[in-house]
Amino acid sequence: xxxxxxxxxxxxxxxxxxxxxxxxxxxxxxxxxxxxxxxxxxxxxxxxxxxxxxxxxxxxxxxxxxxxxxxxxxxxxxxxxxxxxxxxxxxxxxxxx
Numbered sequence: 732x733x734x735x736x737x738x739x740x741x742x743x744x745x746x747x748x749x750x751x752x753x754x755x756x757x758x759x760x761x762x763x764x765x766x767x768x769x770x771x772x773x774x775x776x777x778x779x780x781x782x783x784x785x786x787x788x789x790x791x792x793x794x795x796x797x798x799x800x801x802x803x804x805x806x807x808x809x810x811x812x813x814x815x816x817x818x819x820x821x822x823x824x825x826x827x828x
Contacts, residue, residue: 734804735796740780740815740825741789757782760798761815761822765806775816776802795827 763778777798784792797804806813807827815823 733796733800734807735794736807736809737783737828738780738793738795738813738825739786739828740791740793740823742791742823743821759793761817763795763797764814764816766812766814767806778815780815795825 759780762775764775779796779798781794782791811827813825814821
């Protein structure tokens, strides 16, 4: 069974020269990298985000889980921060609630 947590996600502002637009559909599958991962870790994993609501500050509340059941779920702990990527481009940052 896949572990699911709540997270707040803030997408990078496309007006600051970024080309990324916040997905309009309810599910999104980016690459995720946690701040507590070391370079010797096995690398990045695919995540599944299910958007729940947009907060007044522009961030998004979402359910977060890994696509693979083999992914390191020890990163899915409250307060852990992460970055989301589309290919090599960072598109968002977030924190697990």
